[in-house]
Amino acid sequence: KNQVEQSPQSLIILEGxxxxxxxxxxxxxxxxxxxxxxxxxxxxxxxxIMTFSENTKSNGRYTATLDADTKQSSLHITASQLSDSASYxxxxxxxxxxxxxxxxxxxRLLVRx
Amino acid sequence: SQTIHQWPATLVQPVGSPLSLxxxxxxxxxxxxxxxxxxxxxGLQLLFYSVGIGQISSEVPQNLSASRPQDRQFILSSxxxxxxxxxxxxxxxxxxxxxxxxxxxxxxxxxxRLTVV
Numbered sequence: 493k494n495q496v497e498q499s500p501q502s503l504i505i506l507e508g509x510x511x512x513x514x515x516x517x518x519x520x521x522x523x524x525x526x527x528x529x530x531x532x533x534x535x536x537x538x539x540x541i542m543t544f545s546e547n548t549k550s551n552g553r554y555t556a557t558l559d560a561d562t563k564q565s566s567l568h569i570t571a572s573q574l575s576d577s578a579s580y581x582x583x584x585x586x587x588x589x590x591x592x593x594x595x596x597x598x599x600r601l602l603v604r605x
Numbered sequence: 606s607q608t609i610h611q612w613p614a615t616l617v618q619p620v621g622s623p624l625s626l627x628x629x630x631x632x633x634x635x636x637x638x639x640x641x642x643x644x645x646x647x648g649l650q651l652l653f654y655s656v657g658i659g660q661i662s663s664e665v666p667q668n669l670s671a672s673r674p675q676d677r678q679f680i681l682s683s684x685x686x687x688x689x690x691x692x693x694x695x696x697x698x699x700x701x702x703x704x705x706x707x708x709x710x711x712x713x714x715x716x717x718r719l720t721v722v
Contacts, residue, residue, distance in 0.1 A: 526711070535611075535695050535713035536649075581648070585711075593711065597648040 494519040496584050498596035506604055509572055513599045515565040515582030523586035527556050527567045530579045530598070539567070539580075572603045607632035611696045611714030618721055624669075624683040626717050628696030631677065636698040638679040640671055641713075643693040655679060656701070691721045 496517045505511050517525070524543045528536035540549045540556040542565070548557045553570045569576055582596040611628045618624060630636050637656055641649040651664045653671035661671050668687050672680045679696060696714040 528713075533693070533716065533718060535697075535716045537713070538711070592651060592654070595648040 494584075494586075494594050496582055496594050496596040498580075498582050498599050500599060501597070502600040502602070504602045504604060505572055507572060507574055510568065510570050511572060511601065513567045513569075513580050513582075513601070515567070515596055517563050517565070517582070517584045517594070517596075519563075519584040519586045519594050521586050522560060522563075522584065524584075525556075525558055525565050526583045526585070526593075527554070527565075528581040528583060530581055532578070536581055569601075572601075574603050574605060577601060577603045607698075607712065609696060609698055609712055609714045611717060613717060614715065615718045616720070618686050618719065620688055620721055621685045624681070624686050624690070624719070626681040626694055626696075626719075628679045628681075628714055629677055630698045633677070633698070633700070635676060635701040637701055638673060639697040639699070640679065640681050641695040641697065643695060643716075645692075649695065653681070686721045688721050691719055693718050 499514045503511060522544060524541055526541045527539045529539055530536040539551050539554050542549050542556060542558045544560050546558060555568045558565045567580055579598040579600050581598040583593045585593050608631045639654045640652045642652055643649045653661055653663055655661050655673045658673055658676055668690060669681060669683050694717045699711040
């Protein structure tokens, strides 16, 4: 069964600290993996997208890594800011249809001053 | 540049009333269009997707329906809303492709918060 699992479910950190969010997937065949940031009550906004051959991709203070062998990805946030408080969703494309995305349930991050 | 518009942003409807949510995309042609629902604290669930005018695929049996009367317009409807239809509805689009492309542009709208009372 194609699944995407994220951990932790929620996380609280102090402003300025770093954190790492995890994503494990069992989607096969694999096409690409995306990380989205979703502010409360808003649509998800893309942070990074990585294909099979990419190991890391950065977008400002966000750095995503991908290990296609172990089917794991991580999203590292450096020098967190209050505006980083949001849900972070790992999404994998592939499986039995190239049109569809398989979503993780997200990690809710709260950055406190 | 491509943009996606979704409205209304919030909606409160009584049980048994009809529903119509609209989504339009600008700046692209022949997009794939999607409707998702997100329950509180849960992941996104794909409801419908469309690869062309009049072509609708339903992912889960439910009280909702979708239509695509124009290339860049996607509508989510219900004849009679249920309490369980409450949630956050998101429209999305991706570039049309053939075969198994490895890199889609996949963009979400801003969402509609539906509360059925």
